Every structure is written in C-alpha cells, then in structure tokens.
Amino acid sequence: MTRTExxxxxxxxxxxxxxxxxxxxxxxxxxxxxxxxxxGDTIGEAQALVQIGDLEAETGHAPGAREAYVEARAxxxxxxxxxxxxxxxxxxxxLAQRHGDSATARGCxxxxxxxxxxxxxxxxxxxxxxxxxxxxxxxxxxxxxxxHYRQALGHFRHGGDTLGEAHTLRALAGxxxxxxxxxxxxxxxxLAIDLFREAGDMLGEAKxxxxxxxxxxxxxxxxxxxxxxxxAARLFAKAGDARAHDEAxxxxxxxx
Numbered sequence: 001m002t003r004t005e006x007x008x009x010x011x012x013x014x015x016x017x018x019x020x021x022x023x024x025x026x027x028x029x030x031x032x033x034x035x036x037x038x039x040g041d042t043i044g045e046a047q048a049l050v051q052i053g054d055l056e057a058e059t060g061h062a063p064g065a066r067e068a069y070v071e072a073r074a075x076x077x078x079x080x081x082x083x084x085x086x087x088x089x090x091x092x093x094x095l096a097q098r099h100g101d102s103a104t105a106r107g108c109x110x111x112x113x114x115x116x117x118x119x120x121x122x123x124x125x126x127x128x129x130x131x132x133x134x135x136x137x138x139x140x141x142x143x144x145x146x147x148h149y150r151q152a153l154g155h156f157r158h159g160g161d162t163l164g165e166a167h168t169l170r171a172l173a174g175x176x177x178x179x180x181x182x183x184x185x186x187x188x189x190x191l192a193i194d195l196f197r198e199a200g201d202m203l204g205e206a207k208x209x210x211x212x213x214x215x216x217x218x219x220x221x222x223x224x225x226x227x228x229x230x231x232a233a234r235l236f237a238k239a240g241d242a243r244a245h246d247e248a249x250x251x252x253x254x255x256x
Contacts (some may be wrong), residue, residue: 002243003223004035004041004044004072005035006032006035006036006039006041006044006048007032008045008250009028009031009032009035009083009203009224009241010028010029010032010044010048010051012028013025013028013029013031013032013048014050014051015198016028018126019242022055022058022059022121023210025055026052026055026056029048029051029055030051031191032044032047032048033045033048033049033052038158039142042073042078042079042119043076043079043081043084045075045083045217046072046075046076046079046081047072048150049059049068049069049071049072050068050072050084050087050091051066051073051090051148052064052068053067053069053072053088053091054098057095057098062095062099062253064180065095066092066095068098069088069091069092069095070092070193071090071091073085073088073089073223074093074112076088077175079096080118081199082115083116083117083119083121083124085113086111086112086115086116086119086124086128087112087124088108089108089111089112089115090112090128090131092104092108093105093106093107093108093109093117093131096108097131097134097135099143102135102139103136105131105135106132106135107240109128109131110122111130111137112128112162113125113128113129114143115169116128116134120162121159122156122159123155123156123161125152125155125159125165126151126155126156126159126161126164126165126168127152127164128154128155129148129149129151129152130149130164130167130171132148133145133146133148133149133152134171135166135170136148137175137198141243142167142175142179144174145149146172146175147170149171149172150172151170152164152168153165153168153169153172154239155226156168161195162195162198163199163201163204164201165195166191166192166195166201166204166208167192168200168206169188169191169195170188170189170192170207170208170211172188172205173185173186173189173192173211173215174211176188176219177211177214177215182218185211185215186212186215186216188218189208189211189212189215190212192204192208192211193205193208193209193212194225196208202238202239203235203239203241205234205235205243206232206233206235206236206239206241206248207232209228209229209231209232209235210228210229210232210244210248210251213225213227213228213229213232213252215227216228217255220239222255223255225252225255226252226255226256228253229248229249229251229252229255230248230249232248233245233248233249233252236248
C-alpha cells in the first residue's frame with residue numbers, strides 16, 4: 001500500500017512526541033489532519049484528530065482535547081466505524097472523569113459499551129467495564145467497582161486480551177489490599193505479573209512487582225518486599241521511567 005504525505009507527516013508527529021518535542025508534534029499532527037482532509041481520507045483524519053486529542057490531554061489542555069475527540073467521533077460515526085467511535089467515547093469519558101465530571105463520564109462509558117456490544121468487541125467491553133470500575137472505586141463504591149472489574153476480567157479472557165486481563169487483576173489486587181485481604185491481593189499480583197511478563201510489557205510487570213512489594217511489606221515480610229521492590233526498580237529503569245525507578249529504590253530502603 002502506497003504511503004501518502006499525510007501518513008509520513010503523522011509518523012513524524014509521533015516521533016516528535018516520543019522525543020518530547022510536543023509543540024512541534026502538535027503542529028505536525030495538525031498538518032497531517034489537514035492533508036488527510038484535503039485527500040478525502042476520513043479515517044486518516046479521524047486518527048490524526050485522536051492523536052491531537054491525546055496530546056492535548058497529556059499537556060493539560062482539556063478543551064482542546066475534547067474538541068479534537070468530538071470531531072474524531074463525528075468522522076468515525078459518519079464512516080460507520082463503531083469500534084473506533086467507541087474508543088473515542090472512552091477517551092471523552094476519561095477526560096471528564098479526570099476533571100471530576102462523573103455524570104458525563106458515565107454517559108460516555110455507557111454509549112461506548114453499547115457500540116462495543118453492537119460490534120461484538122470483547123476487549124472493548126472489558127476496557128469500558130474497567131473504566132467504570134475505576135469510576136466507582138474513586139467514588140468509594142468498592143462493591144460496585146468489584147462487580148465491574150469482574151465483568152471486565154470475563155470480557156478480556158473471552159477476547160484473549162492478556163494485557164487487559166493483567167491490568168484488571170492489578171485493580172482487583174488494589175481493592176483487596178485496601179480491605180486488608182493480603183492473600184487475595186498477593187494472588188492477584190502474582191497472576192498479573194505473570195501475564196505482563198508473558199506479554200513482554202516491562203512497565204506493567206514493574207508496576208505489578210511494586211504492588212506485590214507493598215502487599216508483602218504490609219504482611220511483615222520485609223525481606224521479600226525489599227527484593228520485589230528492587231526488581232521493580234530495575235524494570236522501571238530498563239523501561240526508561242527514571243522517576244519510578246528512584247521512587248522504587250527509595251521505597252525498598254524503608255525495609256532495611
């Protein structure tokens with residue numbers, strides 16, 4: 001398939017973003033969007049808009065992110081693309097949730113759930129259920145959060161989404177840890193770590209090990225907690241997250 005000027009510009013924008021050159025990346029994404037529009041490529045234009053929205057969200061520009069997502073959703077709807085339209089709705093829900101608008105977030109997640117269900121997308125349904133679990137957990141509804149996380153786990157397993165399953169197990173471990181259910185928390189952490197490792201997700205594995213270390217520390221097994229936290233720190237370093245590495249090493253020192 002022949003790559004267009006818009007495709008090349010979009011790639012350049014992604015590289016600039018990864019390099020930390022966000023203003024230049026923003027302009028490149030906008031150029032790509034314009035090129036896709038001029039070429040009549042609706043899906044390409046929508047993809048560029050989603051990335052513009054993601055960049056604006058990351059840099060704290062919520063209105064700009066929301067505007068880009070709404071435009072992208074309209075383009076996906078026009079093209080009859082249910083899965084990507086649902087994905088944009090999840091982003092809009094996360095944006096609303098981040099800014100304390102739980103009612104809008106719930107509405108976005110409900111709409112996304114309907115679209116994913118219509119498209120028979122198990123992984124998408126799992127992501128929506130997990131987001132709803134996070135929403136309930138933030139509101140203090142632990143039981144409702146558990147219900148959503150369990151539904152998410154079922155959807156991810158049905159769809160063979162290993163990473164989705166691993167992230168959900170981390171969420172379940174977090175609830176168990178908060179309730180002082182150490183055996184359950186440790187079991188969920190172990191399962192999540194194995195899945196992250198299987199999928200080759202080094203950062204996810206590091207976070208799972210950090211969770212495990214916290215559980216072990218709370219149980220009083222300081223030697224095992226220290227070992228797990230050092231392992232997490234090494235993986236954070238390999239994954240390029242220097243801040244998380246330093247924080248993990250500092251946490252490990254608290255256990256002697």
